[in-house]
Amino acid sequence: MSRITEIDINQASTDVQKVVADHIAGGHRITSEKRTLLHNIIAFQALEESSYTLDGELQRLIGKRAADFYEYAISLENDCLVCSTYFTKLLQENGIDFDTFNFTDREQLLIEYGRAIAKDPKHVSDELFERMKQKFNEEEIVVITTMGVLMIANNYLNDILQVEAEEIV
Secondary structure, three states: OOOOOOHHHHOOOHHHHHHHHHHOOOOOOOOOHHHHOOHHHHHHHHHHHHHHHHHHHHHHHOOOOHHHHHHHHHHOOOOOOHHHHHHHHHHHHHOOOOOOOOOOOOHHHHHHHHHHHHHHHHEEEOHHHHHHHOOOOHHHHHHHHHHHHHHHHHHHHHHHHHOOOOOOO
């Protein structure tokens, strides 16, 4: 059971309802995590809106599929039920089984990097980082790493507040 109640959008303030309407108009769903964050609009914008903006940039630089694999790997390493459930559904919709999929070398490197920063960010090996530098330029590495940090923040929020995972349909 979640430690924080989810906002009832129908009973929310007009400011929250406007944020929700704008978010939906941007093509996004309102999830349990978002209904939890909507207790404070600034918190919602800091985590959700910045994540979507940065994810768009990550996808521009490395592609949507690679970005999804990277973010899913972080959620799996952090054992975040909410985010890993989200990505499981997303991959299923695209006919991808993460455990048996034949990743490109670049995708496999991103998965390894995502798992490394989620597992122990202070000890990402020099060898792994050098391989990242061989496949990605410095701008890409900064965006990849920053998106990883935001994914970890999402994972932590969900775990600490025990946000309920959405059902996979």
